[in-house]
Amino acid sequence: MSIKPPFTDLDIKTADTGFYEGYSVPIALISKTVMSLLVIWALVWPLNANNMLGEINWALLEGFNTFYIISVGIFAFFCFAVAIIPSSGRRLLGQPGEKPEFSTFSWFAMMFGAGLGVGLMVYATAEPMGLWGSNPLIVAGDLTGNTPEAITSAMRYTFLHYGFHAWAIYVVTGLSLAYYAFTRDMPLTVRSALTPILGRFANGFIGHLVDILGVIATILGVAVTIGFGVSQFVEGVYSITDMQWLMRAGADGAPPSPSTVGLIVALVIIMGLSILSAVSGVGRGVKYLSNLNLVLSVLLLLTFVIFGSFVFAMTQYATTMVDYIWHFFALSFEAYGPLPQAAFEGALPEAVRALPAEDMAALYTGGTNPWGSLASFSEGLPDSFKALENSDALAASVYEAGTPGRLFNWQAGWTTFYWAWWIAFSPFVGLFLARISKGRTIREFVLGCVIAPALVCFAWMTILGGTAIDLELSGIAQGTIIDASTTNKLFATLAQMISGELLFGITVMCVVLILTFLVTSADSGILVMNTIMSGGATETGIKHRIIWGLILTAVIGALIIAGNSGAVANPLEALKNAMIIGALPFTGVMILMCIALVKALIRDEMRDRAGIGATAPAE
Amino acid sequence: MYRKIIIPIDLAHLDRLEKALGTAAKLAAAFDAETCYVSVGASFPSRGYDPHSFEAKLQEFAREQATRHGLKTTSHAIITLDPAADLDRTLLKEIEATGCDLVVMGSHTPGMAEYFISSNAGYIASHSKVSVMVVR
Numbered sequence: 001m002s003i004k005p006p007f008t009d010l011d012i013k014t015a016d017t018g019f020y021e022g023y024s025v026p027i028a029l030i031s032k033t034v035m036s037l038l039v040i041w042a043l044v045w046p047l048n049a050n051n052m053l054g055e056i057n058w059a060l061l062e063g064f065n066t067f068y069i070i071s072v073g074i075f076a077f078f079c080f081a082v083a084i085i086p087s088s089g090r091r092l093l094g095q096p097g098e099k100p101e102f103s104t105f106s107w108f109a110m111m112f113g114a115g116l117g118v119g120l121m122v123y124a125t126a127e128p129m130g131l132w133g134s135n136p137l138i139v140a141g142d143l144t145g146n147t148p149e150a151i152t153s154a155m156r157y158t159f160l161h162y163g164f165h166a167w168a169i170y171v172v173t174g175l176s177l178a179y180y181a182f183t184r185d186m187p188l189t190v191r192s193a194l195t196p197i198l199g200r201f202a203n204g205f206i207g208h209l210v211d212i213l214g215v216i217a218t219i220l221g222v223a224v225t226i227g228f229g230v231s232q233f234v235e236g237v238y239s240i241t242d243m244q245w246l247m248r249a250g251a252d253g254a255p256p257s258p259s260t261v262g263l264i265v266a267l268v269i270i271m272g273l274s275i276l277s278a279v280s281g282v283g284r285g286v287k288y289l290s291n292l293n294l295v296l297s298v299l300l301l302l303t304f305v306i307f308g309s310f311v312f313a314m315t316q317y318a319t320t321m322v323d324y325i326w327h328f329f330a331l332s333f334e335a336y337g338p339l340p341q342a343a344f345e346g347a348l349p350e351a352v353r354a355l356p357a358e359d360m361a362a363l364y365t366g367g368t369n370p371w372g373s374l375a376s377f378s379e380g381l382p383d384s385f386k387a388l389e390n391s392d393a394l395a396a397s398v399y400e401a402g403t404p405g406r407l408f409n410w411q412a413g414w415t416t417f418y419w420a421w422w423i424a425f426s427p428f429v430g431l432f433l434a435r436i437s438k439g440r441t442i443r444e445f446v447l448g449c450v451i452a453p454a455l456v457c458f459a460w461m462t463i464l465g466g467t468a469i470d471l472e473l474s475g476i477a478q479g480t481i482i483d484a485s486t487t488n489k490l491f492a493t494l495a496q497m498i499s500g501e502l503l504f505g506i507t508v509m510c511v512v513l514i515l516t517f518l519v520t521s522a523d524s525g526i527l528v529m530n531t532i533m534s535g536g537a538t539e540t541g542i543k544h545r546i547i548w549g550l551i552l553t554a555v556i557g558a559l560i561i562a563g564n565s566g567a568v569a570n571p572l573e574a575l576k577n578a579m580i581i582g583a584l585p586f587t588g589v590m591i592l593m594c595i596a597l598v599k600a601l602i603r604d605e606m607r608d609r610a611g612i613g614a615t616a617p618a619e
Numbered sequence: 620m621y622r623k624i625i626i627p628i629d630l631a632h633l634d635r636l637e638k639a640l641g642t643a644a645k646l647a648a649a650f651d652a653e654t655c656y657v658s659v660g661a662s663f664p665s666r667g668y669d670p671h672s673f674e675a676k677l678q679e680f681a682r683e684q685a686t687r688h689g690l691k692t693t694s695h696a697i698i699t700l701d702p703a704a705d706l707d708r709t710l711l712k713e714i715e716a717t718g719c720d721l722v723v724m725g726s727h728t729p730g731m732a733e734y735f736i737s738s739n740a741g742y743i744a745s746h747s748k749v750s751v752m753v754v755r
Contacts, residue, residue, distance in 0.1 A: 181663070185671075188663055281704025435663065527701075537661070537668070542703055 003606050007199045008184045010192060012207065012535030022541065023534045026208050031215045031533065035551050042558035042574065046565040053562075053577040061412040064584060066335040069411065071587050072419045073332035076168040078594050079446050082175070088601045089443035093175075094182045100439035109294065110436050111453050118229035118517040119421075120460055121510070123162075126489040128465025129472075129481060131157045136334075139370050139406045141399075146482065151469060155320040158465060160331045161418045162457045163324065167450040169422040169590070173430030174437070175445060176593040179600065182438050187536025190214035190427055190589070196596040196603070213585045214427040215532050220575075220582040221424025222525035223556045227575040229518040230266045230556075232487040234258035236511035237266070239491050240504070255485050260564045263571055267557055270515065274522035275549035279542055289520045296513040301463060303506055307497050308467030317462045338412075339368060339405030347401040351388055359384050367402025370410035374399050417576060420583040423590065428528045468493040526552065621650045621750075625719040627657050627710050627743075630676055631668070639725030639754035644688035646723065646752075655717055656681045656694045659702045659709050670698055707742040714747055722751040 014024050042049040082088050092098065100107070132154035133145040143150045176193035180186040186195070191207040198206055235258060238246045246262035277289060304310070324331075341364045345353060352363070359382040366377050378395045388394055437445050468489065471477040477496045484492035494506055526548050531537065533544075556575065563574035626643045628636055647654045660673045674696035681694035697713060699705045714722060726740035737745065744751040 185669060279704065281701040 003603065003610055005607065006184060006600065006603065007195050007202075008180075008186055009200070009203075010186050010195060010207075011203050012187065012189070012191070013203075014535050014537075019543075022537060023544065024208065024211070026205075027211050027215065028533045028544075030208070030212050031219075031529075032551065034212075034216060035219060035555055038578070039551075039554045039558040042562040046562040050562045050565055050574045053574050053581070057577040057580050058412075060581060060584060061416060062338045065408065065412045065416050066337060068416045068419045068584075068587060069335035070333060071591060072165050072169060072423075075172045075590065075594070076165045076332055079168040079171050079175075079450055082597070082601070083443045083446035087605050089441065089446075091179075091442050091601070091604070092183070092439070093178045093437060093442065093445060094439040098182075098439045100437075102436055107436060107440075107448070108452060110290070111433065111449060112294065112456060117521050118225055118232075118514060120162075120457065121490065121514050121517060122228045122232050122487055124461055124464035124490060125468040125481070125493045126486045127161065128154055128158045128461060129468050129489055130486070131155075132469055133482065134371060134410065136407055136410060139410050140403055141374070145373065146472070148473060151316065152319055152323055154469070155316055155462065155465075156323050156327060156331070157415075158461050159320055159324040159458055161415065162461055163454045164328075164450055165332070166418070166422045166457075167454050169419070169426050170429040170433060171446055171449045172590055172593060173426040174433035174449065175430075175442065176597050177430055178434035178437055178445065179442075179597065181434060181536075183604070188431060188434060189532050189536030192536065193593045194589070194596050196600045197592060210589055211532050213589055215529050216582050217424040217426075217586040218428045218525060218529055218532070219552060219555060220579040221421060221426075221428065222521060222552065223559065224421060224424070224572070224575050224579045225521050226267070226270070226518055226552075226556050227560060227572050228487060229514055229521070230263055230270060230560075231258050231571060232490070233270070233511060233514045233518065234262045234266050235485075235488045235491060236507060236514060238262075239495075240507055240511065255483060255488065257485055258487075258571065260561060260571065263560050263564075264557055267553060267560070270518050271522060271549060271553040271556075273515075274519045274526065275546055277519055278523035278526040278545045278549060289516050289523075292516050293513065293520060296509060296516070299509060300506070300513065301460065303498070304463050304467050308463065309470035310463065312470045313463045313466030316466050317458065320462065321458070336404065336408040336411045338408045339402070344368070344401060344405060349394060349397055352385070352394055352398055355382070355384050363398055364402070364405075367398055368405030368409055370406040370413070417580060420580040420587075423587050424579050424583040426590065427532065427586070428525055431528050431531065432524065464490070464493070467497060471496045522549070522552065621646065621652045621721045623653045623655060623717065623719040624721045624723055625655045625657055625714055625717055626723050627659075627739075628680075628725075630658055630673075630680065633680075635727075636725045639723055640684065642752070642754050643723040644684065644690060646721070647690050648688065652721070653691045653693065654681075654684070655719060656684065656692065657697065657710065657713055657717075658694075659697045659699060659706050661702050662698050662700055673698070706739055707746075710739070710743055711746055714743075714749060720749050722747060722749060723754065724751065725754050727755070 012024055014020075014022050020028060102110070132150055135150075135153050135157045137143045137153045138145045138150060143153060173190075173193070177188055177190070180192040180195065181188040186192040189211060190213075191198075191202050191210045194207075194210055195202045201207065202210075234246050237243070238258075246259060247256040248259040249256050341361070344364050344367065345360060348363075353360075355363070362380075362382050363385070366372070366380055369377075372380075374396065377399050378392070381391070381395060385391060385395070433445075433449050437449070440448070468477075468481050471493065472479070472481055477492075481489060481492045481496060490510065491507060494503060494510070498506065526545050529548050529552075530541070530544050534541075559574040559578060560571045564571045624643055624647050626640070628640075633640075643654060646652070656677060658673075658677050660668065660670060662670055674694075677694045677696045681692040684690065685692040695713065695717070697709055699709055702709075722743060724740040724743060726738050740751070740753045744753055
């Protein structure tokens with residue numbers, strides 16, 4: 001059987017002169033138009049935008065939650081398979097005989113720089129704490145939240161969200177990009193990864209579309225990261241300076257949350273610094289900030305090791321590791337479907353079904369709300385229900401009937417949010433991982449980029465989160481950490497753990513660290529968007545870096561304003577919803593990437609046997 | 620008066636550099652100076668650009684200029700991580716390192732944008748210690 005050399009003739013048309021010189025005009029214009037429309041919509045009709053985004057998001061999740069979960073499960077197993085199978089695992093990401101560009105140590109250091117993003121600052125204590133109060137086992141009623149028995153399950157889901165799956169998502173994109181760029185000398189851009197499937201169509205509109213999806217996913221992924229980071233930054237600055245205008249009082253005694261003005265001021269400062277850093281270039285701003293990040297993160301970790309519950313955390317690390325690997329397969333593919341109201345009502349006892357329709361709707365909402373408990377559900381029952389005979393036992397059975405719905409709502413609101421976030425981030429982190437991994441084998445790349453960073457994330461989450469849990473378990477914190485908002489949990493934990501000038505010093509350091517993490521994420525994001533828009537060129541114009549920095553600022557600012565305008569003001573809700581919607585098409589692109597890579601690997605193996613070089617002819 | 624002329628070029632835009640290249644060749648002939656063609660490229664491949672063959676292409680270009688104008692030419696390809704941002708500083712360093720005494724550089728007609736960010740040639744002219752001739 002004869003086999004043809006691969007299609008490598010990717011010719012992305014870019015403008016030769018004028019403002020868009022070196023840029024693909026359709027990609028740039030369509031991406032800019034889409035983002036401008038989003039900004040205008042969110043600014044002119046904030047309430048409408050906020051509600052619509054929420055509705056579209058939930059409508060999509062009802063259909064696509066399973067798709068998200070299963071896809072990510074497949075990504076993880078795909079990565080391991082490609083690494084383990086001998087013929088693919090030993091292939092080199094580079095020309096034959098090429099040596100790695102960076103030493104293994106600096107390779108790992110840079111990888112952590114990309115992975116230890118601001119998400120790890122916001123969620124280091126918030127994630128284990130949140131999951132300790134609510135995870136599928138607690139939702140299903142097998143365990144009670146915030147008890148010692150629930151710790152291992154909380155850590156299991158923490159590991160799930162920050163572990164092998166998260167990094168596998170990055171690696172699928174990174175591996176695809178690296179493979180074509182380094183073995184076939186193709187441009188380092190999203191559409192290269194689909195050339196085995198698209199062939200010459202990759203040069204046409206479909207190719208543009210794939211790149212645009214990559215740009216939009218990147219913008220929204222970076223936007224969510226910055227939104228969370230800015231919110232945490234404001235909380236941090238508030239706890240140092242006590243400036244009231246940064247915060248606004250929460251309704252009904254809820255803890256105060258950052259005010260819109262505070263968020264926008266912080267956003268403008270952070271994005272201004274990011275644009276400066278992006279303009280100064282990869283060799284300067286980005287590099288120095290990454291090094292600073294690493295040093296400050298180690299200092300923060302050491303603070304927790306010394307003053308926190310290190311022994312408790314290390315014991316938990318070992319226990320959770322075993323537990324996580326034991327449940328790995330189930331965690332990967334356990335997708336929950338939505339529970340329609342009709343099905344819920346069908347499962348109710350006779351006596352309850354006779355209640356009026358609006359009370360039934362209340363029962364459905366309460367019974368499928370994963371953030372409460374049986375006790376809070378029983379308290380909020382309608383009067384007609386309380387009047388029923390034997391209402392306590394009935395309440396328990398109604399709550400039981402709502403379990404599938406609670407599980408779905410939990411997963412769609414939590415795990416799927418993460419999966420969408422990592423997917424939206426994957427063009428960005430994937431491109432970076434590809435860039436630093438020239439000359440490695442596929443096996444090195446996959447195992448190095450999935451397992452090593454995941455183990456570090458685990459340690460980070462266990463040490464910081466474990467300390468927070470231990471402070472609550474031992475009664476020292478008395479619920480202050482549990483009650484703190486997501487972005488304030490780290491500061492609440494610090495306040496319980498240390499005091500006086502040390503607390504002040506570490507809080508200042510955290511604020512600086514959040515700032516530098518944010519600037520690093522934003523400036524790299526700006527660079528990646530420009531790379532995609534110029535058809536994979538690393539040489540991107542300074543003007544365009546500034547323009548995209550401003551667009552990114554506008555998108556985040558507009559969505560924060562929209563999110564804060566809703567009935568339940570949550571500055572990050574609109575950002576989250578927009579991101580989950582925007583990441584969905586790119587999930588499809590990633591599935592195609594896996595298929596394309598399988599095809600390329602098989603065909604290249606055949607080409608090697610037939611003696612046809614898989615690479616472009618040498619010049 | 621001049622011994623060595625350095626000419627920063629962009630291989631992708633040679634058509635726009637005709638005038639600068641011609642000027643440099645005339646000057647080199649007049650002063651019997653050596654010419655050195657310098658180009659800065661990225662460490663990653665992109666459309667129509669490949670770092671492996673970058674240096675060879677530049678050498679080829681320098682040889683072609685040598686035969687066309689009858690000059691002594693050399694060339695130097697510089698690879699950096701982020702050419703767009705590093706170009707000005709890289710060129711300044713190169714100018715110092717080669718010990719040249721004249722820079723001949725093509726540029727575009729300045730417009731509105733130059734009030735905010737100077738062109739590459741504008742930056743070199745402001746900061747270089749040797750003479751710079753900006754060809755528009």
